[in-house]
Amino acid sequence: MRAAVLTAFSQPLEIQNVDMPACPPDGVIVSIKACGVCRSDWHGWKGAHPAIKLPHIPGHELAGIIEEVGPNCTKFHVGQRVTAPFILSCGVCPDCTHGRATVCGHQHVIGFGNPGAFAEYLAVPRADFNLVPLPEEFSFIDAAGMGCRVTTAFRALVDRANIQPGEWLAVHGCGGVGLSAILIAKALGARIIGVDLNEDALAYARKLGAEHTINARDTTNVGEAIRDLTGGGANVSIEALGITPTFTNSIMGLAKLGRHVQVGLPVDEHAHVDLPLLDIIYMRQVSLMGMRGMAASGFPALFKLITEKHLDPGQLISGTIALDQASNVFVDMDNFAGSGIKVIDRF
Numbered sequence: 622m623r624a625a626v627l628t629a630f631s632q633p634l635e636i637q638n639v640d641m642p643a644c645p646p647d648g649v650i651v652s653i654k655a656c657g658v659c660r661s662d663w664h665g666w667k668g669a670h671p672a673i674k675l676p677h678i679p680g681h682e683l684a685g686i687i688e689e690v691g692p693n694c695t696k697f698h699v700g701q702r703v704t705a706p707f708i709l710s711c712g713v714c715p716d717c718t719h720g721r722a723t724v725c726g727h728q729h730v731i732g733f734g735n736p737g738a739f740a741e742y743l744a745v746p747r748a749d750f751n752l753v754p755l756p757e758e759f760s761f762i763d764a765a766g767m768g769c770r771v772t773t774a775f776r777a778l779v780d781r782a783n784i785q786p787g788e789w790l791a792v793h794g795c796g797g798v799g800l801s802a803i804l805i806a807k808a809l810g811a812r813i814i815g816v817d818l819n820e821d822a823l824a825y826a827r828k829l830g831a832e833h834t835i836n837a838r839d840t841t842n843v844g845e846a847i848r849d850l851t852g853g854g855a856n857v858s859i860e861a862l863g864i865t866p867t868f869t870n871s872i873m874g875l876a877k878l879g880r881h882v883q884v885g886l887p888v889d890e891h892a893h894v895d896l897p898l899l900d901i902i903y904m905r906q907v908s909l910m911g912m913r914g915m916a917a918s919g920f921p922a923l924f925k926l927i928t929e930k931h932l933d934p935g936q937l938i939s940g941t942i943a944l945d946q947a948s949n950v951f952v953d954m955d956n957f958a959g960s961g962i963k964v965i966d967r968f
C-alpha cells in the first residue's frame with residue numbers, strides 16, 4: 622500500500638510502498654478515505670514528539686471504510702463507515718471502565734507511538750471499545766477534519782471547562798483546534814475573542830463567530846487587552862498552540878475564577894512554565910485544566926450538537942490535498958502561515 626513515511630525529521634515525507642498491516646484479532650483494517658493534517662503531526666515531524674521513532678507513518682485524524690474484521694471484534698462489519706479517536710484505550714482497566722479512557726495507562730496511540738493514517742490502510746486494534754460508526758450525514762472529509770481537533774475542542778469546552786451561554790471565551794491560537802473551539806463555543810452561546818499572529822487565521826476566526834480578534838504580534842500585553850475587551854477577563858481560555866507565551870497570555874487574560882484549558886501540546890522548552898501562583902491561582906482563584914483527546918464514548922454527544930445546531934464542520938476545512946502534499950502543510954505550520962484545516966483525500 623502507499624504511505625507517506627517520515628524517515629528524517631523536518632524533511633519531506635517519503636511516499637513509499639509498504640506492507641499492508643495485518644488485521645488485529647480484536648480490531649479491523651480501515652481503508653482510509655480521508656485524514657487531517659494536525660499541529661501534533663507537525664510536532665512529530667519536527668522531532669519533538671517523545672513517542673515517535675523513525676521510520677514512522679503519521680496521521681491520526683482518520684475516516685474510512687472497514688475492509689476486514691478480526692475474529693474477536695464483534696460490533697463492526699466490513700463496509701461500515703467509521704472514524705476513531707487517536708487514543709485507543711484498553712477498555713478494561715479501572716480508568717476505561719469508569720469513563721476516563723483518555724487517561725488509560727495502556728494506550729495504543731494512532732500516528733504517534735503506533736503507525737498512522739497517512740496511508741491507504743490502517744489497522745485499528747481494540748475496535749469494539751474505540752471505533753466510532755460514522756453517521757451518513759458526515760462526509761469522510763468532514764469527519765477527518767473534525768478528527769482530533771473538533772473532538773478536542775468539544776471536550777475542552779463542554780466536559781472540562783463546562784462553558785455557559787454568555788461567558789467569554791479567549792482562544793489562543795486560531796489553527797485547527799482553535800477554530801474548532803470557536804465554531805462550538807458560538808453554538809453554545811459563548812462570546813469569543815480569538816488571538817493569533819496570523820491575520821488570515823484571525824479573519825477565519827471572525828468568520829466563524831469571534832466577536833473580537835487580537836493580533837498578538839501588534840499587542841504588547843495580550844492579557845490586559847482581553848481583560849479590557851471583556852470588562853474583567855475571559856471566563857474560559859483555551860491555549861491551542863502549546864507554547865509558553867500563549868500560556869502566559871491565556872492565564873493573564875482570565876477573569877477571577879476563570880478556567881484555563883491546556884489543549885496545545887507543550888514540548889521542549891515549553892514543557893515547563895513559570896506560574897504566578899500568588900496573583901493568579903491563589904488570589905484570582907483561576908483553575909488550570911489538562912486536556913488530551915476524547916474517547917469514543919464522547920462522539921455521540923458531539924454528533925448530536927453538530928446536527929441539532931446545524932453546525933458545518935466543513936467550514937473549518939480550508940482545502941483538500943494529496944498524500945504527497947502533507948509536508949507542505951508542515952512547512953506552512955513552521956512559518957505560522959496557512960489557515961484552517963487541510964485534509965488528505967487522495968492516497
Ligand SMILES: [Zn+2]
Binds near residue numbers: 710725727
Ligand atoms: Zn484502559
Ligand SMILES: [Zn+2]
Binds near residue numbers: 659661769
Ligand atoms: Zn491532532
